[in-house]
Amino acid sequence: MATPALSGAPPRRRISLGIDTLFLLLTMVYLLVPLGATLVFGLSGNSLFGTYQQILSDKDFYRTLLTSFELAVAATLLSLLLVTPTAYWVQIRLPRLRLLLEILSLIPFAVPAIILSLGLLEVYGSPNLLTAILSFGLVPLLSGPPFVIANTPPLLACAYVIISLPFVYRPIDNSLRALNAVVLTEAAQSLGAGWWSIFLRVILPNIWPGMISAALLTFSTAMGEFTLASLFGIYTFPNFLGQVGQSDPREAASLSVFSFGLTLICVLAIILLVRRQAGGANRDRDIELATVK
């Protein structure tokens, strides 16, 4: 930035120290060096090709990766299906319950995974009259045949939904507030739209970025979750990683880097999907606004 000239002297240029670039580089180093060190450690004593050939030939690798992926997708879809219409309905019809919903969505932060898993196993493994009443009969129904949901992947997916609640509710609620969902709903009603039309054609397209943020966080949480899966006795990819680490730390290190890369690809794919979906409304944002008539 040029400073004004004094007494006829030419303007001096202030030299930019590039502090912002320096901080960015330092942050990247802080994040990437451990990853790189892990990769180097994993490849030591073997070639890159040899290491990953060994990994990819392990049948458990594919099985557990697929299991984790399916659980992550199920938890993500279930979270969105549960939270999105609930948050919308509370905003439109029950605004006084918003505070309660915010508190409920934060409770999972306070409950350790071990307590959560033991609680779920106890409730669905040994249903009693109290849980039957509180769940309107759903717990006994799911605990008994043909479902017998205790210690099963569906229950684990539900557990993932619970631990992801804080990350799902907040972005969706923020999107609804930014949208002024109440007024848009009334506008759509005045034009003859029913609730489903309003939700699908007016609300969802506008809170899509919030839903994608929620999906990203749920997906990555579920992909990397270890404790709940261990206690449920379900062999997921993080459990496979842990087991490999006990026998061969180098292979475990290589697997960790691979897992990180895979999750990163999934996250980037979702982000690109968001940009494409949001393109219709934002495509021409750089076009100058029409002048006032």
Place this chain on the structure above:
Amino acid sequence: MSFLVLENMLKYFGKVTAVDHISISINKGEFLTLLGPSGCGKTTILRMVAGFEQPDGGRILLDGEDITQSPARKRPMGMVFQSYALFPHMTAEQNIAFGMSMKRLPPAHIQKRCRELLELVDLAEHGRRYPHQLSGGQQQRIALARALAVEPKVLLLDEPLSALDARVRVSLRNEIRRIQLQLAMTAIYVTHDQEEALAVSDRIAVMARGKVEQIDQPEEIYRNPRTAFAATFVGTSNQFKGTLESAHEGLCRVEDHLFHIPPQHTLSDNAAVLVAVRPEEIAVHSLDEASSDPLNGHDNHLEGIIELRTFLGPFTRFHIQLGEQKKITADVPSRLAHGYLVGQQVQLSFPSEACQVLSLDTTSVVADPILEAETI
């Protein structure tokens, strides 16, 4: 027979009575404005007509049919919101088409109607723009077109101009009125802006504290307000609180002054009254002029000192200090306002006919004195 009838409407919000037994009849093709300050219940009435609020009492009859219990989406109403409420992810044309697509009309018909409506609101070239690419005035035009697209029987407008700047407000209110007349559309318009109400309405319902103070044509409300609130809220006025000395002879004691007012046949002697005088009814004279022609043809005379002078184009507004507490406003044609300076002592005069006399019983509501719009 009235087209839209609101019968004994009642609405509570907790302990607050937002709408207190209001009955209004609206004729077909009429432009009725609900005018009042914030919290008077005007928006609540509009929302009950739209179906967004359920009344706690009363009925709504549209063309003879009771629609009180009908959900909003089934009522043949179109609504324009203060915040435009355009769908951000849809283009202007898609916004207009939305209501018609809900009715499952043929695509060709929808397209044709969209083109017609865009032309009606003078935005034929803007159909493919998104709301964020339009100015506030343009967005509100699209919102109007969208409300008209469903061919409503009644058009509801909830302070549609409040979010716009002054110039756009004036041009758009004229546009709304032009379109309403062109389509012979029955409309209910809510505003707190009295100038807006006076400019566009066939009738105005002046409201305060959940009740209708007066419902009449704009000119009638302005010239012959029937309540203290109507007199003080609509238009600018100077307010004098006094006591009737002689109702029959038209004499009113206001502090040290005896005002000559029109004879009062409905009020009795010693009644507490509010005397409202419009600023344009007050003539300003220098003391020299006053001494040469004491009466000036007017019945009432006051003396004061000019505190402020504001040039408003065709009129000049004088703020005059009377005594220690009282200030009044006089609007004088600018061609007659030369020579009157700040600090000058002047005489003010106004005829008895200019005095609007309203009863000040214990339930009377009076608007804040002299609403300084500073516009003509």
